[in-house]
Amino acid sequence: MDPTTNVPLENMANSDAPKTFSVADYLVFGSLFLVSALIGLFFAIRDRNKKTSEDYLLAGRKMSGWPVALSLTASFMSAITVLGTPAEVYRYGTMFWWFFVAYTLVAIITANVFVPIFYNMGISSTYEYLERRFSKPVRVAGTCAFILQTVLYMGMVMYMPALALNKVTGLSLTVSIVVTALVCTFYTTIGGMKAVVWNDVVQCFVMWIGFTAIIVKGSMDVGGFAKVFEIASEGGRIDFWHFDLDPRVRHSFWSVTIGGTLMWLSVYAINQSMVQRYLSCRSLYQAKMSLYLNDVGLFFVISLASIAGLVMYAVYANCDPLANGDVDKSDQLVPYLVLDILSVAPGIPGIFVASAYSGTLSTVSTGINSLACSTYxxxxxxxxxNISGERALTISKVLVVVYGLLGLGVAYLASLMDRILTMALKMFGIIGGPMLGIFCLGLFTPVGNSCGALVGLFGGLTMGIWMGIGSTLYHPADEFIRLLPVTTANCTSALTSAAFNVTSAPEPLVPTGGLIDSLYALSYCHYSTFLVLFTWGLGLLVSLLTGGIGSRRNVMQDLLAFPGDICCCLATTGCACGKKKTGYVGASQKDDFIIDQSDLSS
Structure with missing residues (x-):
């Protein structure tokens, strides 16, 4: 028994013989693939007479809110969440938990600003808004940015469960990644959006069970739930009180809530993967309800993942597997924990690996379905x-297969990166930030024009890529990161060396304080904050320099977030609100106020 934590020493070190999957584990794990395939077959047979791309890609716009809500939650809970969030809390503490505030703000803003506009337009692709508001080139540019972001993200989430299987069972990364890609592509191709959504419902519950298994067994091993929090508190892992205004601080209340809100708005408000599911709902009320129910689901997700991270710290408080050389990357910590504490009960490791795979199946199937929809x-x-309905359906299915295979190729690149969670969230800012910026230009700024949108988007993407590369080459000072100390003092593994048998933390770097260094050190949470404002501001400036929207175009009420006199105030120059024009096809049947742009050019 360790005198400082009262944790049994046998739980601190891992000198037992390597543990592998039992027959029961393989049966539990394999059942996930069987159920996923059967759901796809069910909808393929039931909807065999429905031969339009809308039925295939949008479920005929007849979904109810609650399965869509669970689908949104499951897509959020990718393997990156299952494996990355507990490791995040283990290494950096509970400041990550504040993201639930950002999720709530995102649900409120998305449900009341973005969804009504997109839903009432009757569109199938989010980026159709960009054409109606600006021009076709802006729509194409937005679609290409979305495709790039989604393909890269799919590659990351395919790699994560492959890593879990490799660590727990020894199955090769190559086989694992290929299996993931093929299963997702299979049931998405044959079953369409309905198969995606209902598979997500099943997979959501599987992921919750996986987290619960870790929490219950880990807590039992260290002496109870209260003991987990006691050990975590002594190790500095429970800390919610960082309110630094410095945007370079990796996690503070402000960076997580403000930066996190804009980061996740770029996903939930405008990303085709998410918006496509709102558009599949049978009414605007159901679409809004799905967002609010999803917010409740996300609260449970982040809570379970964070508690799992505290449990992992309690188990390894005196023998850090990363410092001890038992794992190579922080993303392997959770699979290693499962290997260590859950293998005593046959079938339980299989549940965890199934939960990691469930997140990936959900995210990847949603991604390839939305990529097919947006591309078509x-x-x-x-x-x-003039493409016929049957031909459109065939094209959509071919696109699903193509994108499934493309994600498979990108997955190999993810294996070269550490801290996948941070890299994935940073990518949301690098690409999603500029995308959200041009939507804000369209929704909130009547003078925004096509030229401004294009320059703003490409300028924002260029700035984001530059920041991403710079932050990779030039790491921020440790004073902004707050990596918490670990120890290997009580390890008994043969891999332990004398040099590691002390509490260790990286030596802090001395920041130079220059503007460029500060930009590279910007918290990944604030990538979206900076890039949304940069893109929006650049787009507005270019729009004003190029004459606004021009005297021949009118901006209809349904394309703007604010009605009447409020939009006039945002126009920056005089405009005559109150004129009416009948809504376009797919919009609500009410008359629409428009802004007469001839007044903007005066």
């Missing part, structure tokens, strides 16, 4: 408008 609606249909 934004890049093919506008140039080939």
């Amino acid at each position: 609606e934004d890049l093919i249909k506008p140039f080939k408008p």
Whole structure:
């Protein structure tokens, strides 16, 4: 028994013989693939007479809110969340928990600003808004940015469960990644959006069970739930009180809530993967309800993941597997914990690996479905408008297969990176931030024009890529990161060396304080904050320099976030609100106020 934590020493070190999957584990794990395939087959057979791309890609716009809510939650709970969030709390503490505030703000803003506009327009692709508000080139540019972001993200989430299987069972990364890609592609291709959503419902519950298994067994091993929090508190892991205003601080209340809100708005408010599911709901009320129910689900997700991280710290408080050389990357910590504490009960490791895979199956199937929809609606249909329903359905299925295989290739690149959670969230800012910036230009700034949108988007993407590369090459000072200390003092593994048998933390670097260094040191949470404002501001400036929208175009009420006199105040120059124009096809049937842009040019 360790005198400082009262944790049994046998739980601190891992000198037992390597543990592997039992037959029961393989049966539990394999059942996930079987159920996923059967759900896809069920909807393929039931909807075999429905031969339009809308039925396939949008479930005929007849979904109810609660399965869509669970689908949104499951897609959020990718393997990056299952494996990355507990490791985040283990290494950096509970400041990550404040993200639940950001999720709530995102749900409120998305439900009341973005969803009504998109839903009432009757569109299939989010980026159709960009064409109606600006021009076709802006729509194409937005679609290409979305495709790049989603393919990269899918590659990351395919790699994560492959890592889990490799660590727990020894199955090769290559086989694991290939299996993931093929299963997702199979049931998404044959079952469409309905198969994606209902698989997500099943997978959501599987992920909750996986987290619960870790929490219950880990707590029992260290002496109870109260003991977990006692050990975590002594180790500095429970800390919610950092209110630094410095945007370089990795996690403070302000960086997580403000930066996190804008980061996740770029996902929930405008990303085709998410918006496509709101658009599949049978009414605007159901679409809004799905967001609010999803917020409740996300609260449970982040709570379970964070508690799992505290449990992991309690188990390894005196023998850090990363410092001890038992694992190579922080993303391997959770699989290692499962290998260490859950293998005593056959079938339980299988549940955890199934939960990690559930997150990936959900995220990847949603991704390839939305990529197919966006590619067909934004890049093919506008140039080939007379494609028959059956041919459109065939094209959509081919696109699903193509993107599934493309994600498979990108997955190998993810294996070269550490801290996948941070890299994935940073990518949301690098690409999602500029995308949200041009939507804000369209929704909130009537003078925004096509030229401003294009320059703003490409300028924002260029700035984001530059910041991402710079932050990778030039790491921020440790005073902004707050990596908490660990120890290997009580390890008994043969891998332990004398040099590690002390509490260790990285030596802090001395920041130079220069502007460029500060930009590279910007918290990943604030990537979206900076890039949304940069893109929006650049787009507005270019729009004003190029004459606003021009005297020949009108901006309809349904394309703006604010009605009447409020939008006039945001126009920055005089405008005559109150004129009416009938809504376009797919919009609500009420008359729409418009802004007469002839007044903007005066």
